[in-house]
Amino acid sequence: MPYRKIMILAEQRGGKIHPISFELLGKGREIANKLGAELSAVILGNNIAREDLMELIYYGADKVYSYNHPVFEYPDVIQYKHNIVKLIQEERPEIFLFGATNFGRSLAPRVAASVKTGLTADCIDLQVDENEELIQIRPAFVGNILAHIKTKTRPIMSTIRYNVMKKNERNSTREGMIVEMKTEIAETKTPRLIGKEGEKKINITDAKIVVAGGRGLGSQEGFKLLKELADLLGGVVGASRVAVDEGWIGKEHQVGFSGNTVKPRLYIACGISGAPQHLAGMKDSEIIVAINSDPSAPIHRIADYSIIGDLYQVVPLMIKEIKAIRGE
Amino acid sequence: MSLKIVVLIKQVPDITRVKFDAERGRIDRSSAEAEINPFDLNALEAAVQVKEKLGGTVVAISMGPQNAAVALRDALARGADEAILLEDNKFAGADTLATSYTLAGAIKKLGNFDIIFCGEKTVDGDTGQVGAEVAEFLQVPHLYYVSKVKEVKEDKIVVVSEMEEASYVVECEFPVLVSVTKDVNKPRLPTLREKLKAMKAEIKIWHAENLTDIINLSNVGYAGSPTVVSKVVVPKEKGREGKVFKEINEGIKVVLEELAKKGLI
Numbered sequence: 001m002p003y004r005k006i007m008i009l010a011e012q013r014g015g016k017i018h019p020i021s022f023e024l025l026g027k028g029r030e031i032a033n034k035l036g037a038e039l040s041a042v043i044l045g046n047n048i049a050r051e052d053l054m055e056l057i058y059y060g061a062d063k064v065y066s067y068n069h070p071v072f073e074y075p076d077v078i079q080y081k082h083n084i085v086k087l088i089q090e091e092r093p094e095i096f097l098f099g100a101t102n103f104g105r106s107l108a109p110r111v112a113a114s115v116k117t118g119l120t121a122d123c124i125d126l127q128v129d130e131n132e133e134l135i136q137i138r139p140a141f142v143g144n145i146l147a148h149i150k151t152k153t154r155p156i157m158s159t160i161r162y163n164v165m166k167k168n169e170r171n172s173t174r175e176g177m178i179v180e181m182k183t184e185i186a187e188t189k190t191p192r193l194i195g196k197e198g199e200k201k202i203n204i205t206d207a208k209i210v211v212a213g214g215r216g217l218g219s220q221e222g223f224k225l226l227k228e229l230a231d232l233l234g235g236v237v238g239a240s241r242v243a244v245d246e247g248w249i250g251k252e253h254q255v256g257f258s259g260n261t262v263k264p265r266l267y268i269a270c271g272i273s274g275a276p277q278h279l280a281g282m283k284d285s286e287i288i289v290a291i292n293s294d295p296s297a298p299i300h301r302i303a304d305y306s307i308i309g310d311l312y313q314v315v316p317l318m319i320k321e322i323k324a325i326r327g328e
Numbered sequence: 329m330s331l332k333i334v335v336l337i338k339q340v341p342d343i344t345r346v347k348f349d350a351e352r353g354r355i356d357r358s359s360a361e362a363e364i365n366p367f368d369l370n371a372l373e374a375a376v377q378v379k380e381k382l383g384g385t386v387v388a389i390s391m392g393p394q395n396a397a398v399a400l401r402d403a404l405a406r407g408a409d410e411a412i413l414l415e416d417n418k419f420a421g422a423d424t425l426a427t428s429y430t431l432a433g434a435i436k437k438l439g440n441f442d443i444i445f446c447g448e449k450t451v452d453g454d455t456g457q458v459g460a461e462v463a464e465f466l467q468v469p470h471l472y473y474v475s476k477v478k479e480v481k482e483d484k485i486v487v488v489s490e491m492e493e494a495s496y497v498v499e500c501e502f503p504v505l506v507s508v509t510k511d512v513n514k515p516r517l518p519t520l521r522e523k524l525k526a527m528k529a530e531i532k533i534w535h536a537e538n539l540t541d542i543i544n545l546s547n548v549g550y551a552g553s554p555t556v557v558s559k560v561v562v563p564k565e566k567g568r569e570g571k572v573f574k575e576i577n578e579g580i581k582v583v584l585e586e587l588a589k590k591g592l593i
């Protein structure tokens with residue numbers, strides 16, 4: 001009987017391994033242990049340091065398939081796909097997990113269509129049932145439902161949402177094998193990167209505290225106040241789509257269905273009504289505080305604490321009180 | 329110069345109205361009106377803007393039940409020149425692989441194309457997979473999370489593609505598939521005249537039998553779908569404290585005490 005294999009894509013950006021990779025290894029390890037399978041990480045990059053590859057082993061991989069070539073400097077979907085498809089055909093993994101990053105969500109469907117297998121999108125959990133079948137759980141309908149999905153073909157492929165799976169403890173005594181792979185270049189037209197239009201300076205998906213503002217701010221000025229509170233708490237500023245559309249703040253701050261999904265320890269929503277498309281991006285936050293003058297706003301239904309009032313009164317008072325508590 | 333542009337349109341329920349039955353784990357689609365997937369309005373607008381600039385035709389294609397013709401009529405009112413509905417019982421129950429295979433088959437039947445526009449994702453199935461899978465079946469490159477069309481020439485397009493760390497400027501020759509975000513443009517509203525005209529326009533209907541020269545029917549619909557939705561759960565909202573303060577000083581006091589306990593301030 002062929003050995004059972006599970007693979008994950010270890011995504012790298014600019015030579016650094018993306019943290020989603022370690023989360024995939026955490027979940028992958030759990031499933032591999034249940035099924036008695038081998039877990040390997042596949043990484044495509046340009047001169048990734050050997051000690052970085054070892055990290056993949058320390059976090060749970062038994063094997064690392066390492067592709068080293070300048071074409072992987074920029075995330076080129078077609079070159080990635082070409083090599084991953086070949087690996088799947090040779091190694092026949094049962095399960096292949098990708099991170100649901102913008103790149104992962106663009107690459108995985110091409111791989112799936114090429115090998116003609118099923119792909120489940122943006123999973124927030126994977127479970128192995130009593131028949132050793134993989135149940136993939138994912139939100140749909142703008143986060144209103146959770147669908148349980150099974151896949152009839154192999155490999156079972158899924159993209160996994162960032163920040164939901166737990167990584168394992170790093171264990172630097174774990175042993176594993178690094179397999180140097182030969183890169184094959186797909187001789188086909190691929191899109192060309194010709195420049196960059198701005199780096200994104202904030203990383204709202206990793207923030208532990210988010211102080212978000214919406215239409216209730218009334219103007220760009222309001223974000224200065226929220227920034228003051230966010231800075232005080234060591235958090236970052238978030239925004240509703242309306243605030244972004246008004247041009248009060250950059251798109252990288254947007255939380256929601258057409259923006260970022262966040263899961264901070266604390267989310268403070270100021271002047272945000274709580275439309276379903278906004279909730280889809282923040283409702284799994286650990287603690288939610290809503291500051292809104294309208295007691296009937298839907299945001300209150302999912303808040304732990306609702307302060308009914310004018311944010312221009314509440315937020316400055318809050319800032320003052322925090323400073324007082326800290327003796328500043 | 330005459331570009332051939334295709335737009336993929338899905339009809340979805342108005343997501344702000346749909347009712348979800350938590351007890352039985354069901355989605356009551358009849359509770360809401362159907363409309364064009366909001367992201368596809370942006371895809372259509374992008375297509376129409378390219379046509380207006382360089383000339384050409386925009387063909388809107390949708391796979392769905394008979395009443396999805398309503399969405400296609402709306403697309404015609406908003407600037408599409410032709411509309412094709414892929415409708416057949418055999419197509420029903422398709423996952424993204426089978427949907428993409430069928431859409432790609434229809435596009436092949438149309439002949440050559442320069443650009444295909446689609447939405448980043450839908451508000452119902454919400455996988456964001458169909459665009460890339462269609463591109464793979466057609467063996468053309470695709471540009472993803474496109475927030476801006478910077479330039480279109482006779483033979484190529486330059487766009488801004490959003491990644492978590494930066495916005496990249498990317499260029500690609502035709503044929504290409506472009507998947508757009510909601511930020512790419514502001515969709516226009518159709519005028520009454522355009523709406524009336526679209527009421528009378530023809531919507532072509534292609535059934536499975538019209539595509540058998542191109543596609544293998546065992547790969548479409550439920551039978552051709554490797555993924556199966558085995559269960560739908562309407563999650564109960566997470567148990568929250570739900571404390572409401574009408575007196576702001578008291579509210580601030582309690583909130584800060586709680587946050588201090590959790591080590592958050």
Ligand SMILES: Cc1cc2nc3c(=O)[nH]c(=O)nc-3n(C[C@H](O)[C@H](O)[C@H](O)COP(=O)(O)OP(=O)(O)OC[C@H]3O[C@@H](n4cnc5c(N)ncnc54)[C@H](O)[C@@H]3O)c2cc1C
Nearest residue numbers: 214215216240241256257258259271272273278293294311
């Ligand atoms: C396809 C699609 C995708 C979308 N994606 C997103 C998304 O990703 N993110 C997102 O946020 N939205 C998204 N939306 C938009 C969403 O439907 C709502 O329109 C939006 O979230 C509303 O923003 P808001 O809460 O800031 O504004 P509003 O709904 O106008 O709410 C403003 C709130 O501020 C309160 N307020 C006013 N003044 C004050 C004051 N002085 N003090 C305290 N409270 C005050 C009001 O009581 C009100 O509740 C999307 C919509 C569609 C169709």
Ligand SMILES: Cc1cc2nc3c(=O)[nH]c(=O)nc-3n(C[C@H](O)[C@H](O)[C@H](O)COP(=O)(O)OP(=O)(O)OC[C@H]3O[C@@H](n4cnc5c(N)ncnc54)[C@H](O)[C@@H]3O)c2cc1C
Nearest residue numbers: 120121336391423424446447449450453454455456457458
């Ligand atoms: C609760 C639920 C969960 C599901 N989960 C999965 C899953 O994980 N994996 C899976 O493979 N299938 C899944 N499906 C099936 C999937 O929703 C359908 O295949 C659907 O027809 C297309 O997928 P989508 O809505 O996610 O489209 P997306 O991939 O999100 O759509 C992207 C773009 O493709 C175009 N497009 C999509 N569908 C059509 C169409 N019918 N006609 C024309 N253009 C279209 C539009 O331009 C759209 O903006 C799920 C279905 C449900 C009800």
